[in-house]
Amino acid sequence: MSVFLYTLLIFQLHAKAENPLCRMMGESKYPLLSKDGDVNIGALFSVHSIEILPSFKYTQKPQALSCSSVSLRDFRMAQTMIFAIEEINRSQSLLPNVSVGYRIYDTCGSRLSSMSATMALMNGPEFTAGDRCNGQSPIHAIIGETESSATVILSRTTGPFKIPVISPSATCECLSNRKDYPSFFRTIASxxxxxxxxxxxxxxxxxxxxxxxxxxxxxxxxxxxxxxxxxxxxxxxxxxxxxxxxxxxxxxxxxxxxxxxxxxxxxxxxxxxxxxxxxxxxxxxxxxxxxxxxxxxxxxxxxxxxxxxxxxxxxxxxxxxxxxNDIEGFADYVIKAFWKTVIPCSQTEGNSSEYAINCNTYQDLLLLKNYNEDVPEQRYSSNVYKAVYAVVHSLHSLLKCKEQAGCKKGLTIQPQQVVEALKKVNFIIKMGDHVWFDGTGATIAxxxxxxxxxxxxxxxxxxxxxxxxxxxxxxxxxxxxxxxxxxxxxQIEKPRSVCSESCPPGTRKASQKGRPVCCYDCIPCAEGEISNETDSNNCKQCPGEYWSNAEKNKCVLKAVEFLSFTEVMGIVLVFFSLFGAGITVLIAILFYSKKDTPIVKANNSELSFLLLFSLALCFLCSLTFIGRPTEWSCMLRHTAFGITFVLCISCVLGKTIVVLMAFKATLPGSNIMKWFGPAQQRLSVLAFTLIQVLICVLWLKMSPPFPYKNLKYYNEKIVLECSLGSTVGFWAVLGYIGLLAILCFILAFLARKLPDKFNEAKFITFSMLIFCAVWITFIPSYVSPPGKFTVAVEIFAILASSFGLLFCIFVPKCYIILCKPEQNTKQHLMGKGSI
Structure with a gap:
């Protein structure tokens, strides 16, 4: 039995394949507005926006769907389509001798009605050619839908049959995919x-x-x-x-x-x-x-x-x-011609029942019969107008229409041909707009x-x-x-909508944890960094010689620091330098005026005058440390300081040796003074000084001091200083001075208790104590971070040691000369005891 049924089924399927039958399932769906033509354009518009579903009890045949609430926008689109088609039918340049028809379905904003209308467009409401399917679509293109989601459904349904769909208002970017929607076009941008x-x-x-x-x-x-x-x-x-x-x-x-x-x-x-x-x-x-x-x-x-x-x-x-876009003549058309030709319903004086029967479908549309105030604001009507003309231009090329000869009506046009022709359309409509489709089937935005x-x-x-x-x-x-x-x-002022207020210049944005990047805190830039724009993400580091201003929005030149003649500290030091040099000169004048007195002659007056000269130079060399460092001042300050101090210590050393030699010479049988007379004393001073001069020359020759902008120790300022060049040279100069000073101190210390009435060695010992103490204190401060205070400490050390030598060695003598002239005798100086 089963074999028999299977054989029968195969036979029926084979028969249907040879002689296919087209049967309408359910009742036909008729368009809201239609007109037959040689070529036909379909359309789907939501002329009504609300669909009323019947009762589905499955005990009786469902009633037809009903719609309500007219959508004026979509109704105007339908009117625009008919207006454009009638305009084309009157034209002698487009599709001459070929009439264009239309079938406009109302989808009521419903997916159910939309699918039903789509199937009706593709198949036609009835089969006029018998019961056989010829595979030919009754329409050549479909204009619609007006919403993107509905257009997606429409395009997917018609896609396998390659029927072109042109939407005047579906803008979804998803429809730009030519792989999924190869026959979709639109007269609006994506x-x-x-x-x-x-x-x-x-x-x-x-x-x-x-x-x-x-x-x-x-x-x-x-x-x-x-x-x-x-x-x-x-x-x-x-x-x-x-x-x-x-x-x-x-x-x-x-x-x-x-x-x-x-x-x-x-x-x-x-x-x-x-x-x-x-x-x-x-x-x-x-x-x-x-x-x-x-x-x-x-x-x-x-x-x-x-x-x-x-x-x-x-x-x-x-x-x-x-x-x-103002479509010329459309405003008048929607008031008069449309209602006479497309919906020819008029309330006659006699038979009102006939009016109700014929025009019941359009009763809610008739309320708009004399209304056209919205027409100037219609923005999608021109897109429908362009869509109709695009289809007609493609059909015009496919039917090989010529102005004089007309079009070839006998040609069979497949939907795929219309799709290909639409890709090539390029024309200008009477409103002046250029109509063509890009690679996605859309127009320019x-x-x-x-x-x-x-x-x-x-x-x-x-x-x-x-x-x-x-x-x-x-x-x-x-x-x-x-x-x-x-x-x-x-409001007339623009509203503000920010998560965080703008960060002003001088600050940067710092994101708030767990919040979007537009939510942030404003953090002031660090020292030496700036932001000169509003809402800066980062602060910029100022270049080497620049520093941020107080507002952190501009890089300004760093303050240049050096010990200046014009500042208080510089003025004070200059004063003491000149004061020391002045006192030294006065003492020299005093000594010169009393050069024949015993206290001046004692211990070689030449050494005393040479010592006073060197002390004056020591006081004056401190001036080279004040002012803006230059190449010459840097070389001069260190070498002048080294040479003058060696000259000074050499003189003191000579005076100390003279004291010791003088004591030894008083011993019986001693002739030691002939080995350290005035000539030897001058020679020793010259020899000691020449050694320092040689050290300085070598230093200047190999790697001399030079002016240097020190950016290392201070971020906010530049210290102008004299770089030592060769640190070995500097410490050699300083070490040599220290060596002579220590030697002088030792000799003076040994001679401090010699039995003279006026023991100069004792005062030299005190001066050397002060000298060494000052320079030992100076060394730690000198190696501290540079700046004008370090220079001031160095000047102070020079002045202090110079004043120490001057006061300890010469002030006691000046006191005797000026205040105790009776003690300024050879007998008194050679006497025993101390003053």
Missing amino acids: DYHQSRALAYIVKHFGWSWVGAVNSDNDYGNNGMTIFLNTAQEEGICVEYSVKFYRTEPDKLQKVVETIKKSTAKVIVAFLTSSEMYNLLEQLSIQNISGIQMIGVEGWITAKNLLTPNCFHVLGGSLGFAVRK QYEVVNWQKDSNGSIKFKAVGYYDASLPPHQRFVLNTENITWAGG
Whole structure:
């Protein structure tokens, strides 16, 4: 039995394959508006926006679906399509001798009705050619749908049959995929450009903290994804990104609560007009206002949003709208010709029942019979107009039409041929727009930037305040006239929407842990660093010779430090240098005037005068340490200091040796003084000094001191100092001075108790003690960080040691000369004891 049934089934399938039967399942769906022609164009518009479903009890045949609530926008699109087709049928240049027909279906904004209408377009409402399927579509192209999600369904359904679909308003970027939608075209730009332009307008106004709401469908999800990616590229932070669909009231409530709790004062709303209407209602109920809305072409010029409370919430909204194009003659057409030719219903005086029967389908449309005030604001009608002309231009080329000979009517046109012809269309319509399709099947992105404002009589208008044109160079695409903008709540000042206030120059941004990058703290730049721009991410280090000012917004030249003649410390040191030199000169004058007295003659007066001369030079050499270091002053200060001090110590050493030799000479049989007479004393001083001169010459020859900008020890200032060049040379000079001083101190110490009335060795011992103490104290301070105080310490050491030698050696003698002249005798000086 089973074998028999299987054989019968195979036989029936084979018979059907040879002789296929086309059977209509269910009742035929008829178009809302139609007209037969040699070539036909189909269309799907949501002329009504609400679909009323019948009862599905499965006990009886379901009634037909009914629709309500006329969508004026889609109704005008249907009228525009018919207007364009009738205009073409009257034309002698396009499809001469070929009539164009149309079949316009009302989808009622329902996916169910949309699928039903799509199948009706592809198959036709009835089979006039018998019961066989000929595989030929009754229409050559479909114009529609108006929403992206519905267009996705339509394009996927017609795609396998290669029937071209041209949408006037579906902008979803997803439809740009030619692999999935090879036969889809649109006379509007993809949302790719609009979504990026939304980020640009937010960036233009300095809003870095925004909220985002989108329709939970293909249109909203794809558009918002592109916006979010672009916003991230442009440094814009999105506080929240939420979505809902018109049939999801719970999600809508959550969206409203999110908006209510947020701190962002700007919302990017990528919504259709239906979702925006629902959101507007809830925002009005909860009295949420003062939010700057940034909108898209889907709702920014939608008339259904103009409710009594709309401006309270949406006043000042900014957004991108499809450009308006005035179609010549269309305004008159929708008042007169359309109702006479397409819907020829008129209320006759006699038979009202006949009117009801014939025109019951159009009763809600007839309410618009004398209304055309909305026509100037219709922004999608021109897209329908372009779509019709694009299809006709492609058919014109396929039918090989010529102005004189007409078109070849006998040609069979396959849908795929129309698709290929549409890719090549390139023409200019009478409004002046250039119509062609890019590689994705879309047209160039051109938008008006509109602003919700109130005019003098209180009515709301959509005022153009700029434009975006993707066909222009990048720097010219986006133009805004901000002076003409009304902001949220009717304010004249632009709202601020930032997570954190801008960081002023002199500070940098520091991200707050766990928060978006637009939320940050302003941290002052460190010393030596600046930021000279608002919202700097990092502070810049000042170059070597520069330092940050107090505000940390500018690099200024570092203060240059050196011991100057004009500052107080420099003046004091100059005073003591000249004072010491002056006293030395006075003492020299005093000694010269008393050169014949015993106390001056004692211990070789030549050494005394030479010592006074060297002390005067010691006082004066300290002046070379004051003032801006130069190449010459650096070489002079160290060498002059070294040579004069050696000369000074050599003289003291000579005087000490003379004291010792003089004592030895008083012993019986001693002739030691002949070995250290005046000539030997002068020679010893010269020899000791020449050694220091040789050291200095070698130092200057090998690696002399030089002026140096020291940036190492102080960040905020430059220390001008004299670099030693060769540290070995410096310590050799200083060491030699120290060696002579120690030698002098030892000899003087040995001679301190010699039995003279005036024992000069005792005073030399004191002077050497002071000299050594001063320079031992100086060494640690000299190797400390450089600066003018270090130089001052060095000058102090020179002056202190010079004053020590001067006072210890010469002041006692001056005292005797001036105050105790009676002691200035040979007998007294040779006497025993001390003074």
